[in-house]
Amino acid sequence: MLARSDFRSDTVTQPDAAMREAMAAAVVGDDVFGDDPTVQQLEAHAAALLGKDAALFLPSGTMANQVAVRVHTRPGDEVILHEGCHVYRFEQGGLAALHGVQAVPLPGAAGQVPLAALRGALRPDDQHFPRSRLIVLENTHNLCGGVVLPQTYVTQVRDLADELGLQLHLDGARLANAAAASGSSIASAAAPAHSVTLCLSKGLGAPVGTMLAGSREFCSAARRARKLLGGGMRQAGVLAAAGLVALSDWLPRLQRDHLLARQLAASLATIPGVLVQPPETNLVVLTLESAPQEAVRAFLARAGVLCVGFGPGRLRFAVHRDVSEVDVERAVSALQAAMTTGGA
C-alpha cells in the first residue's frame, strides 16, 4: 500500500505506545455512576489546566459545544457568533435542531466579530424579540486558518458580555495551540469564558475526547445535558487514560507542529500560482490562483498526500504529531507537480 502523508486534519493521529499501554492498564469504574477514578483524575487535571472549578469528559468537541449551548440557553433564545465558527457551520444546525435556539451569525476578520457589531446584535427587552443569551468565540479559529484570537479581544468580549448580561462560551478545540503560539497559559486563554472546551483528539493526539470546563454549577448542569445527548459513558477511564497521556506527553510538543507548519507554508509559497496564508499555529491554508481545486486535491491524493478542500479555491493542510519533515517535503513536491500539470 502507498504510504500516506496525511494532512487532512490533526484528528488523524494514531494513539502512541504510551497511550495504548495507559489504556490497557487503566483502573475504571462506571462514569455515569460517577465512580471511574481515571475519568475523575482527567477531569481534575483538565479543570486545573483550564483554570476552572470543574471539568467534564465528553466524546467529542461537537457534543461539548452543544452541551454548553444547552446549559446556557432556553428555547427561543439567540446565540451571537462568528459566521465561520464551527458551532454555526459544522454542527448540523444543532442550535436549532437540538435546542430550539436561533443563531445570529456575524462577519469579522480573523475570527473576530467587531465589538460594535456584537453590541448591535443585542435584542432590546421587548415582547416581540427573542432573548439574546450567549456569545460563542472560537480559538484558534479553524475556518480563518488556525488564527489565534488576541487575548485583549477575548477579554473585551467578556466585559461586553458582562455589561449586556450575556454568557460567553469559548470553543477551544485548539486552545492548546493558541496558548502555545501566544506563549500564554491555557488557563489565561480560557479565563474570560464562562465555559470552555479543549479537544484531546486533535493536536494532542488522543483517540477520543473533549474536555468542557466551567463553574461547578455549570458542570453539574452539563453532566445532565451530556446524558440527554447520549454522551454518558461507562468504563470511560480506558479513554481518559489516553487523554492523560495526551496532556502530559503531547501538550508540551505543540510548538514543533507550529514550526513544521511554518516550514511547509514557506516552501508551498514558492510554488507559482499558490498563495499561502502565513500560519499562526498548525493549520496551513492556501489559495490556488486559477488551478481547479478538486483536480489538484485529487492529484495530491494519488501521490499519497492527503489534504482537504477548504472553500472555493482553498486547500487546508493540518500539521500534527504524525507528520514529519519527510511528509512536508513530499507535500511540497506533489503540489509542485500538480501545479505543473494543472492537476491533470
Ligand SMILES: Cc1ncc(COP(=O)(O)O)c(C=O)c1O
Ligand atoms: C473549532 C472546532 N470546534 C469543534 C470541533 C468538533 O470536534 P469533534 O470533531 O471532536 O466533534 C472541531 C472539529 O474539527 C473544530 O475544528
